[in-house]
Amino acid sequence: MLRNGVLLLAGVAFSLVGVVELLWHLLGEVEATAWVTGYTSPLALAVLAGLVVLPVGFIALVVFLLINGVTMLRREGRSPANLLSLVVGVALLLAPVVFIWLFISDTAVGVSLAVLVFFGLGYLSACFVVILVYAWVYGRAAAKQVPQAIIILGAQIIEGQVPPLLRSRLDKAIGVYRQTVEAGHPAPLMIPSGGQGPDESRPEGEAMAEYLQSQGIPAEDVVAEMQAVNTEQNLKFSVALQQETERTGPAVIVTNNYHALRAALLARRLKLDAEAVGAKTAFYYVPSAFLREYIAVMVGHKILHAVLFAPFLLLAAGIFGLWVLYDT
Template sequence: MLEVLLIILSIFLICFVSFIYVLKHERRTLWAGMTFTASLFTFALLIFISLMDLTDIYSKNHPWLISVFLLILLSILAFIAGTILVLIGMFIYNGIKIILKEGNHWTNYLSLGLGILFILVLFIYPNFGHFYINDWVTYVYIFILLTTLYFIYIMIMYTFTAWINLVNPKNPHLDYVVVLGAGLLHGDQVSPLLAARINRGIEIMKENPGSKLIMSGGQGGNETIPEGVAMAKYAEKLGISKDKIIIENKSKTTYENIMFSHKLMGPNSKFCLVTNSYHVYRALVLAKNQGLKCIGYGAKTKWYFTLNAFIREFIAYVVITKRLQITIVGIIFVLCSIAAVFDNLIL
């Protein structure tokens, strides 16, 4: 048992050191989430095996320790099962709520659809899909299950990485605070969502004396003025002087927000991106793809909107990394196809 403990301790130290390395060098990759969760998992495994070892040593004189250990194990399993059920419930509840509040748009069905998919794949088919072991449909289900589990894993890593990138404990002094635009109300009015971004940007600017705000956003098809102009007017009403504001009014996408805003900065400038919390990580990935170093800050968003928006952001991230995702799903498909052919040939 001592040898096992030493092996797991070594793995934990490797994972933890890797996590610290990623934090210091480039935390805008999924390696941040992967090394963090690997550190948590191996640490929990270390504690679990230590408890097993202690229980084995002292159970002869203290038989009640076995009951305590089993209780801890059952509690962990119950927590995992409960977490899965709660997450599915949140997906469905938030999905219904956002449809009722935000309207009948296809993007508002993402949360509800994901919750239903999890129920179908994880619960309904295993209990009611009575197919023979050599039936091709079984392998179709296995392919769907493995693909679903893969994307659940990637989503978990994405979530942890996104949280990590919202925390900025030791920040360099910022020269610019880039506030990313969003759609305007009635063609020229800042929406509550966009106002939250601007308010957060003003807070950060005040924490960095001498810094300037860059209001970034072009003019959409149903807008009468560029978003950057409307954002600047909103900030001026809050008492921010014009000389503290730079307007970027050409961008149409988040990628262009970052690219055009960076062109307005001085050389070797340090800057941050301000957007809603669910959007920060994808914005940072787009900045990384342009070779730009920056940090991100999140503005508050209505809680019922956040989960659906986060799923939309995750899908957008999958699109950004589509070559990698297609490759991995393709590998899963090939392996399932080989297994199905091999199984049918034997039978």
């Protein structure tokens, strides 16, 4: 549940405040801080630190996204998905300029839009941090149940073969399979899932099944799903295949760490008895991939976010109305 991400981030934030409070009382009041802020309290120190950290962090994020965007173009090609981190970096770079330009326009429309840009960017940033922290934690969690099936989500294959990104998912699934068997439990059913894309020579599920068997997984423990074209279909079609066998029960969904949270959210919405685990991903690939996941999670909860953002829309509309009323 996304609310767990909010609670997690709140817990981290309050814990940091608690640590600052303890250090403040242990080390005593710092006269330099009192001179700078005019207050001798941990809250003043936290505010001062925030005023320094936030702009520096924003600039660092923009630079990182721009560099990562260039790296993605060089290593992965010029597809729209690979351009995402570069586009977001440029957008963040332009956002303060657009805000200032609108705010100093001294018009009802300009100031109202500036307020909307300010709160819109703040809201999206807060959601991004919540999802980022929650996804980072969830993607490193281990499965809690003994799986009767392991569903491996597909990804694009290259020249009919499994590329490194997809291989990491398959290797993670093999590790879960062997741990289950070595613990004395029945061998789970391996379900590699993925259809054939327009730029693929064969279904992803077929290539994945071939790889699993080449790594020593018995053929009788592998059933390929070869029709799914997205994550939701991966889950639905794979569970349907599992239910056709005798190995019904809890399932583990294996994907990359940046994708594990969204896979778990989908499984919960579909009311599946399944949990997701994440495989390691090349560091340079994570920012662009996570941005896609962030957008997908936001779109998947669009009604909730529309309701939560409605007060800011009303605020901008109120400023516009008061401005026009004052001018007339």
